[in-house]
Amino acid sequence: MLQFHKLFNKLIHMQYTIETIGTVCSPYKQKFGIARQPGLVPAAEICISLDKRFQADCVRGLETFDYIWVHFIFHGVLGEGWAPLVRPPRLGGKQKKGVFATRSPHRPNHLGLSLLKLERITTDSGVKLWCSGADLLDETPVIDIKPYIPFVEAKPNAAAGFIDGAPPQLDILWHEASGRQHLTEAFASLISQSIAQDPRPAYQNIPERVYVMNVGDCEVKFQIDENRALILSVLPMPV
Amino acid sequence: MLQFHKLFNKLIHMQYTIETIGTVCSPYKQKFGIARQPGLVPAAEICISLDKRFQADCVRGLETFDYIWVHFIFHGVLGEGWAPLVRPPRLGGKQKKGVFATRSPHRPNHLGLSLLKLERITTDSGVKLWCSGADLLDETPVIDIKPYIPFVEAKPNAAAGFIDGAPPQLDILWHEASGRQHLTEAFASLISQSIAQDPRPAYQNIPERVYVMNVGDCEVKFQIDENRALILSVLPMPV
Numbered sequence: 001m002l003q004f005h006k007l008f009n010k011l012i013h014m015q016y017t018i019e020t021i022g023t024v025c026s027p028y029k030q031k032f033g034i035a036r037q038p039g040l041v042p043a044a045e046i047c048i049s050l051d052k053r054f055q056a057d058c059v060r061g062l063e064t065f066d067y068i069w070v071h072f073i074f075h076g077v078l079g080e081g082w083a084p085l086v087r088p089p090r091l092g093g094k095q096k097k098g099v100f101a102t103r104s105p106h107r108p109n110h111l112g113l114s115l116l117k118l119e120r121i122t123t124d125s126g127v128k129l130w131c132s133g134a135d136l137l138d139e140t141p142v143i144d145i146k147p148y149i150p151f152v153e154a155k156p157n158a159a160a161g162f163i164d165g166a167p168p169q170l171d172i173l174w175h176e177a178s179g180r181q182h183l184t185e186a187f188a189s190l191i192s193q194s195i196a197q198d199p200r201p202a203y204q205n206i207p208e209r210v211y212v213m214n215v216g217d218c219e220v221k222f223q224i225d226e227n228r229a230l231i232l233s234v235l236p237m238p239v
Numbered sequence: 240m241l242q243f244h245k246l247f248n249k250l251i252h253m254q255y256t257i258e259t260i261g262t263v264c265s266p267y268k269q270k271f272g273i274a275r276q277p278g279l280v281p282a283a284e285i286c287i288s289l290d291k292r293f294q295a296d297c298v299r300g301l302e303t304f305d306y307i308w309v310h311f312i313f314h315g316v317l318g319e320g321w322a323p324l325v326r327p328p329r330l331g332g333k334q335k336k337g338v339f340a341t342r343s344p345h346r347p348n349h350l351g352l353s354l355l356k357l358e359r360i361t362t363d364s365g366v367k368l369w370c371s372g373a374d375l376l377d378e379t380p381v382i383d384i385k386p387y388i389p390f391v392e393a394k395p396n397a398a399a400g401f402i403d404g405a406p407p408q409l410d411i412l413w414h415e416a417s418g419r420q421h422l423t424e425a426f427a428s429l430i431s432q433s434i435a436q437d438p439r440p441a442y443q444n445i446p447e448r449v450y451v452m453n454v455g456d457c458e459v460k461f462q463i464d465e466n467r468a469l470i471l472s473v474l475p476m477p478v
Contacts, residue, residue, distance in 0.1 A: 013290065014259040014380050016312055018348050020252060037391045051252065054347075057323040060337035064400030071310075071350055073255055084296040098299035100384040108293075109257050111310055111383045113352070115392050141253050144350045145339040148397055151404045152276045153354050156393040161303030165390045 022050040022129075024072070024140040027190060031076055031137060033199045033213035033220075036089060037103075038114040039133040040166060040197055043189040045119070046134040048142055050127040059129070059145075063121050067148035068129065072112045073141045074105035082106045091162055093202040101161065112140075115148060169196040170229045178231050191220055195229045261289040261368075263311070263379040266429060270315055270376060272438045272452035272459075275328060276342075277353040278372040279405060279436055282428040284358070285373040287381055288365055295362040298384075302360050306387035307368065311351045312380045313344035321345045330401055332441040340400065351379075354387060408435040409468045417470050430459055434468045 026046040035041045085096040086104040116131035172192045207225035221232040265285040274280045324335040325343040355370035411431045413419045446464035460471040
């Protein structure tokens with residue numbers, strides 16, 4: 001009877017309310033062009049602004065860690081639901097894997113987890129965590145921050161199924177009329193590193209196609225042929 | 240004006256509803272005695288039973304990964320709220336650190352994250368994930384499962400602030416009247432490895448004190464003097 005009662009408890013479907021603790025300010029204003037994992041685009045700096053409820057005390061000592069776990073909500077796809085099977089881009093979009101065997105944003109609770117390099121913390125106008133190598137969309141709701149603990153979480157020899165290592169990067173060429181000379185070095189790096197990750201859907205290979213990606217306040221146009229990307233133009237976004 | 244509107248949006252305090260995707264069955268029935276990090280007690284096997292909504296498709300391919308991230312709710316402390324500053328046991332309970340600089344369960348959203356070794360998956364009566372090295376309380380609500388990706392998440396040389404490495408373990412002695420001969424080797428290992436982590440509050444050092452810990456259906460009594468623990472008895476829980 002006790003056993004039955006316990007079993008019954010286990011089947012209860014529980015709900016929890018999660019509150020935003022902060023918000024991301026990111027140069028990525030749309031999903032297309034965001035690296036598929038954190039760390040691949042070191043130039044991608046974001047700022048996490050903690051809610052006013054969280055003062056400097058809440059992050060005391062966090063600056064002594066190199067990396068932080070950022071828990072967030074995939075807010076851009078909340079309306080798109082989830083599916084039991086997904087087609088990871090790493091497998092050319094041809095094989096199906098279970099949603100819990102992937103990091104797909106289309107998952108039951110739309111929870112995301114990114115390991116970001118913590119560059120600095122500022123507390124002069126609210127608590128802000130500045131991180132590099134980010135793969136987060138602008139205005140992403142953050143729901144927790146935790147320190148990275150290498151002795152527990154660094155498992156360099158762990159089997160990683162269908163994810164062997166970082167994908168090969170594209171060579172980047174800038175067209176002479178691209179307007180690169182008007183960009184800061186940091187912004188040009190962000191664009192180069194983002195496109196080097198090959199943002200195309202895995203099943204597309206159309207060399208003549210011009211892709212358009214928004215980064216910061218600019219619209220970037222580029223083409224991809226084999227393992228080379230040609231950046232055609234970087235222009236302020238049309239108003 | 241656009242800028243102001245954006246700023247205003249960022250200050251909105253959002254709420255999200257999270258649903259349990261599964262539940263933990265663990266030998267740890269109470270907080271006292273649970274390892275403070277996953278991986279420290281390899282003998283601690285748990286089973287995560289996914290909700291009936293999630294069939295075998297949802298975990299297709301997950302068996303090719305060695306480790307999984309388990310997102311869960313610290314349900315045992317939901318009623319205890321959170322505080323901006325906590326006293327990590329690793330610092331002897333004497334120093335205060337910001338809640339986001341620790342893995343304390345007393346955090347705003349009570350979200351937990353554990354890296355567990357995935358031993359096997361069974362799907363004959365619902366989907367069950369069997370994991371070792373767990374630090375999870377029985378009946379913990381699980382809210383997401385993700386594969387561990389070493390090329391992104393293994394950072395063995397990352398600075399880890401006040402968390403240097405695994406804490407020293409206690410030597411374990413079994414009292415001759417402890418009843419060890421009646422235990423399976425696996426259960427005795429679970430008890431030994433759990434107590435070797437020194438479950439005492441960091442600010443306690445009372446050699447004569449008898450501690451009582453529940454593991455599985457047993458009540459374990461032990462004493463700790465310097466770097467040695469003496470297991471006094473392992474008896475079925477009083478009904």
